[in-house]
Amino acid sequence: xxxxxxxxxxxxxxxxxxxxxxxxxxxxxxxxxxxxxxxxxxxxxxxxxxxxxxxxxxxxxxxxxxxxxxxxxxxxxxxxxxxxxxxxxxxxxxxxxxxxxxxxxxxxxxxxxxxxxxxxxxxxxxxxxxxxxxxxxxxxxxxxxxxxxxxxxxxxxxxxxxxxxxxxxxxxxxxxxxxxxxxxxxxxxxxxxxxxxxxxxxxxxxxxxxxxxxxxxxxxxxxxxxxxxxxxxxxxxxxxxxxxxxxxxxxxxxxxxx
Amino acid sequence: xxxxxxxxxxxxxxxxxxxxxxxxxxxxxxxxxxxxxxxxxxxxxxxxxxxxxxxxxxxxxxxxxxxxxxxxxxxxxxxxxxxxxxxxxxxxxxxxxxxxxxxxxxxxxxxxxxxxxxxxxxxxxxxxxxxxxxxxxxxxxxxxxxxxxxxxxxxxxxxxxxxxxxxxxxxxxxxxxxxxxxxxxxxxxxxxxxxxxxxxxxxxxxxxxxxxxxxxxxxxxxxxxxxxxxxxxxxxxxxxxxxxxxxxxxxxxxxxxxxxxxxxxxxxxxxxxxxxxxxxxxxxxxxxxxxxxxxx
Amino acid sequence: xxxxxxxxxxxxxxxxxxxxxxxxxxxxxxxxxxxxxxxxxxxxxxxxxxxxxxxxxxxxxxxxxxxxxxxxxxxxxxxxxxxxxxxxxxxxxxxxxxxxxxxxxxxxxxxxxxxxxxxxxxxxxxxxxxxxxxxxxxxxxxxxxxxxxxxxxxxxxxxxxxxxxxxxxxxxxxxxxxxxxxxxxxxxxxxxxxxxxxxxxxxxxxxxxxxxxxxxxxxxxxxxxxxxxxxxxxxxxxxxxxxxxxxxxxxxxxxxxxxxxxxxxxxxxxxxxxxxxxxxxxxxxxxxxxxxxxxxxxxxxxxxxxxxxx
Numbered sequence: 053x054x055x056x057x058x059x060x061x062x063x064x065x066x067x068x069x070x071x072x073x074x075x076x077x078x079x080x081x082x083x084x085x086x087x088x089x090x091x092x093x094x095x096x097x098x099x100x101x102x103x104x105x106x107x108x109x110x111x112x113x114x115x116x117x118x119x120x121x122x123x124x125x126x127x128x129x130x131x132x133x134x135x136x137x138x139x140x141x142x143x144x145x146x147x148x149x150x151x152x153x154x155x156x157x158x159x160x161x162x163x164x165x166x167x168x169x170x171x172x173x174x175x176x177x178x179x180x181x182x183x184x185x186x187x188x189x190x191x192x193x194x195x196x197x198x199x200x201x202x203x204x205x206x207x208x209x210x211x212x213x214x215x216x217x218x219x220x221x222x223x224x225x226x227x228x229x230x231x232x233x234x235x236x237x238x239x240x241x242x243x244x245x246x247x248x249x250x251x252x253x254x255x256x257x258x259x260x261x262x263x264x265x266x267x268x269x270x271x272x273x274x275x276x277x278x279x280x281x282x283x284x285x286x287x288x289x290x291x292x293x294x295x296x297x298x299x300x301x302x303x304x305x306x307x308x309x310x
Numbered sequence: 311x312x313x314x315x316x317x318x319x320x321x322x323x324x325x326x327x328x329x330x331x332x333x334x335x336x337x338x339x340x341x342x343x344x345x346x347x348x349x350x351x352x353x354x355x356x357x358x359x360x361x362x363x364x365x366x367x368x369x370x371x372x373x374x375x376x377x378x379x380x381x382x383x384x385x386x387x388x389x390x391x392x393x394x395x396x397x398x399x400x401x402x403x404x405x406x407x408x409x410x411x412x413x414x415x416x417x418x419x420x421x422x423x424x425x426x427x428x429x430x431x432x433x434x435x436x437x438x439x440x441x442x443x444x445x446x447x448x449x450x451x452x453x454x455x456x457x458x459x460x461x462x463x464x465x466x467x468x469x470x471x472x473x474x475x476x477x478x479x480x481x482x483x484x485x486x487x488x489x490x491x492x493x494x495x496x497x498x499x500x501x502x503x504x505x506x507x508x509x510x511x512x513x514x515x516x517x518x519x520x521x522x523x524x525x526x527x528x529x530x531x532x533x534x535x536x537x538x539x540x541x542x543x544x545x546x547x548x549x550x551x552x553x554x555x556x557x558x559x560x561x562x563x564x565x566x567x568x569x570x571x572x573x574x575x576x577x578x579x580x581x582x583x584x585x586x587x588x589x590x591x592x593x594x595x596x597x598x599x600x601x602x603x604x605x606x
Numbered sequence: 607x608x609x610x611x612x613x614x615x616x617x618x619x620x621x622x623x624x625x626x627x628x629x630x631x632x633x634x635x636x637x638x639x640x641x642x643x644x645x646x647x648x649x650x651x652x653x654x655x656x657x658x659x660x661x662x663x664x665x666x667x668x669x670x671x672x673x674x675x676x677x678x679x680x681x682x683x684x685x686x687x688x689x690x691x692x693x694x695x696x697x698x699x700x701x702x703x704x705x706x707x708x709x710x711x712x713x714x715x716x717x718x719x720x721x722x723x724x725x726x727x728x729x730x731x732x733x734x735x736x737x738x739x740x741x742x743x744x745x746x747x748x749x750x751x752x753x754x755x756x757x758x759x760x761x762x763x764x765x766x767x768x769x770x771x772x773x774x775x776x777x778x779x780x781x782x783x784x785x786x787x788x789x790x791x792x793x794x795x796x797x798x799x800x801x802x803x804x805x806x807x808x809x810x811x812x813x814x815x816x817x818x819x820x821x822x823x824x825x826x827x828x829x830x831x832x833x834x835x836x837x838x839x840x841x842x843x844x845x846x847x848x849x850x851x852x853x854x855x856x857x858x859x860x861x862x863x864x865x866x867x868x869x870x871x872x873x874x875x876x877x878x879x880x881x882x883x884x885x886x887x888x889x890x891x892x893x894x895x896x897x898x899x900x901x902x903x904x905x906x907x908x909x910x911x912x913x914x915x916x
Contacts (some may be wrong), residue, residue: 055713066702138758140664140665141682185668288337305312
């Protein structure tokens, strides 16, 4: 079974690479390069803050866009183009297919994020000519951003298993925005009363909680990130992503292919 | 066989979802997220406004909710510092300069000493001035500024000027003019303070502000009653050469009719050195009378 | 053991905006395919041929009914390692080359790396794509894609091969090549089940055929028997649709193309038919005795006048 999942994952990865998805790295590099002269005009203390904020925000945005837009077509494209027929007529379970697709795109984003992280550290080194302990902290922030991706990919895959690309994009984007404000939704639930309180509470647990995964501002100011948060965030992301995959599986298993 | 696979997947789904639910609760409870302190690092509220892409009104409301929750949570824990309060308010009012309640509420709680507030009168005044600048025809803001200048900074002249300015705003409440006059003549008196807080209590639509005003009024009552009680004690001391051991003694001596109760219904505490204090000082954070022994 | 047993497979779709209407794509189908035979599945477009194949491949779920392939439940994943499938107008990942595609499919079918390395070049050679092994599929013509499709269907040496309209869209040379390939598969002892609406191909290749129309199985017959039947039939071709009811009442089956009608009826009715046509003042084009053919069998078994737009 795992050899099939691996094959599907690798094929998905290969497809995204050949679809030139990784070209976004070029834009990222261009971004850093064009920002470089600007840095020269700012004081040293703020330079690092700015570099961290800019790079990590770019990593987050680029990756999220890829996760959503490639993610939503993972299943729907194969159904539309009927490339799924020769695959499913082989001894491949529908579940194996879904899981393979998921790991394929996650793998792409892992490579993408790692490459951007490398680019960032290179830029940082060129700027400060030195590595401090605080710089390792930034890696935690990047790891959290990757955890965001695995959640978003799961959601995109889920929507892709039953919806058209347009609606999938809308749903995925909405979930992403809602997830960014998940903390505020819970705040609202605390303050409000009546039926909307329960609705807010329920919703706030259904949407992905991306608030605690965003530590960009904190690492840019060298704040310490507690170990416990790293552990809990990892657990949360894994549980949530697994839940979305299960849901995608349940839906896709019952689906008649056109 | 397919049935079994479906049931299995559904169970895994439920388990994973519950897993995510409980993990999230742990994160929240341990307050590891701490995301609101992030505002301390936002150096430019203007940038936030621009980044909000035209949805600044909505974002202002979100930030306002965060302000209320931030303060509420910290206050519940009797926190002594509210570092993020001023920055949060600054961002909120930059996003929506006409959110009057943010200025009023914000500067009130910025001004008050911890744990009832941030204890930062300069930040409070800066905020309310920003509010006046953006909402020059709202008399409530002049009132709040005057009140901070009067009670917080004891700058009666400035307070008088502010109340006067405010009274000239169309539809201003008539007692702004009265307060202006009182500032010049009678600023230090407790009567003035009581008048002020009573008006805030009557006029305020925000629950927090109303409760705050009620608390201040109760403290003023205490500030009035304690010296009266201590005077009775002093009289007893003159007559019998020692401090009374209890309220009962005073009652027997004919000075009191019954055990004196504070505005919360608790008996005042008679200390051995003859000073009087409330049963629970934490419930009366604004009393002015010093807690150490009063001199004879 | 039968290669394929279809036991009452039925497919109904919920159609319409509120999904209340029921659309019957396939009435309960009962069919048997013996091992080692070439079985033709005939019918006009929309008859339900592709639906049947998709049901067998597990791509859609039947409303009722089951099937067995090589004695096992058709949904059993193990079965799918022993069958091959070529979908209608196949699409493949066009960013891959044939070698990559076959390697991928081979892995999914459970072939070992050594096996794949051995078989893929030979297979490409066999379907005539040895030169294009490393060209991306997006550059392939329809005929070349069809060949890739056949290659992937037989890569894992299945015992039963299912082909959906394998000849569609091919030029005569391509069609000939596919026919030869199917024959070769059969010579190797494989069972071939293919659907088509091109009767001459079915006549040339199949041992038995089944005819499907409007979701219903109309008949099953041995080709050799059908074709050798001496028929007492004549074929009349004329111009003038108005005469169709008259001829039909004589037991003739009519085939209308524009204004031209081609009717087949019993020899004994010939005179009556000619009289009827003369009365209707149609323009007679030809009268011919008929030999048995699959086409005739096909038309007979469709059960109604079929209008063909020319």
